[in-house]
Amino acid sequence: MFKPRPNTILRRSLAQAIRPAVKVPNASHQGSGPSNIDKNLPHERRTKAWEKAGEDKDSWFRRKYAHVHAKAGNPNRQKGRAKQNVEEASVQHDQHKSKFRNRSVTGSLRPNPLMEYVHGTNSVISVLQADKRDYYSRILYHASVTDEIRSLAKKRGAQLEMTDKHRLNILTNYAVHNNVVLETKPLQLPEISQVGSCDPEGSTFAYDELFFDEASERRTSFIQKENKKFPLGLYLDEVSDPHNMGAIIRSAYFLGVDFMIMSRRNCAPLSPTVSKTSSGATELLPIFTVDKPLDFFSKSQKEGWTFVSAGVSKQNKFAKNKKIEAQDLHGMLKELPVILVVGNEGEGVRTNLQMRSDFLVEIPQGRGAAGTRSVDSLNVSVATAILLNSILN
Incomplete structure (x- = not known):
């Protein structure tokens, strides 16, 4: 058996007898591991709502939210509904995009401003035929x-290109296009300074065409029949x-007018709308423009042409001896070549052109002035057709 040495016993006895002079604070709380400081800090606890009311948690929630519908108050259901709406919107977007997959990149571009888009079957055929x-x-x-x-x-030499109806609607500004549109250059009208001599035997008459202020004489044919030996022109003011x-152009071409003249400064241009309304007659009827109407009237009258202005004539001394009835046409x-002058239905032919005309003609009202207060005039296209028919037949 092992026995400790005497020196070892002595050291142990001395260590137990000697006490430390300084006492270490909190020595009893020191352990082998790290100390936790959180337990020495003050803590504040929030009082719950049901604790303030003196109720348990389940009773307080039943009393507080019993009126809310179970479905409406279910957050999971709301999330599911939002997800469903997103999926439906995505499906609708894909369906919309599928309608435009076959379109070319240029299909969405705006119409070319340098071109005209003649629409309608008859208009397109007339443009290509007249050339x-x-x-x-x-x-x-x-x-x-x-x-x-x-x-x-x-x-x-025009290319044929199949497209969708939406593209045709855009090109024609949603007009009635009959599913066909011709992309072409605008119609250029020749400018004239006067109409000249007539040759009844050859069925031709002359006119002076202006090109950079230089006049060149041209001749063209006109229609002759039993009661028509001289040409008939129509002037629009x-x-x-x-x-x-x-x-007007459609009626003039149908009834047999030989040519038409437009005042260049104040008449509507010959747009695709005009061509569609005329059913293509815009391309078939010879049409000229005039820049100086009064000079045109004077020069043409010297060549033997007679100007008849239509509409309500002004009550003045210049119109006193010029009035004729429709049957006088x-x-x-x-006996002579005639140019019928018509104006807009609001003001009619301008006063200076009436004064320069040879005759003034007015369509009488069938009900009298007292019976037509709200309808006191005809549409200019209707009035023109009536007067042209009176002259030609």
């Missing part, structure tokens, strides 16, 4: 196109509505 324009770019159509248009397009313009083309 008065500089060139023809392409024919855009939807579904199908007639064999006549295909043949004329090949003859004029301040007709600004394109639909009226188109209707019958047979006039057997």
